[in-house]
Amino acid sequence: MHIEGTKIPKAFHVKKGALHKQLGISQKKHIPVSTLEKLKHSSNALTRKRANFALNARKWNHKG
Numbered sequence: 001m002h003i004e005g006t007k008i009p010k011a012f013h014v015k016k017g018a019l020h021k022q023l024g025i026s027q028k029k030h031i032p033v034s035t036l037e038k039l040k041h042s043s044n045a046l047t048r049k050r051a052n053f054a055l056n057a058r059k060w061n062h063k064g
Helices: 018-023 034-038 045-055
Strands: none
Touching: 018 034, 034 045
């Protein structure tokens, strides 16, 4: 999806902490990679997307 009339991709909204809340894990704790890998095969499409996003975001260069 692009902004109309441009080649700039449309921004997406990320609900921070949604996967933690869904799993009942404190936001102060990391979700193990093994758990994220299992969630990528969930029957719930939203859970699959959030798990996949979390795995990809781990690779980004986070400041802090």
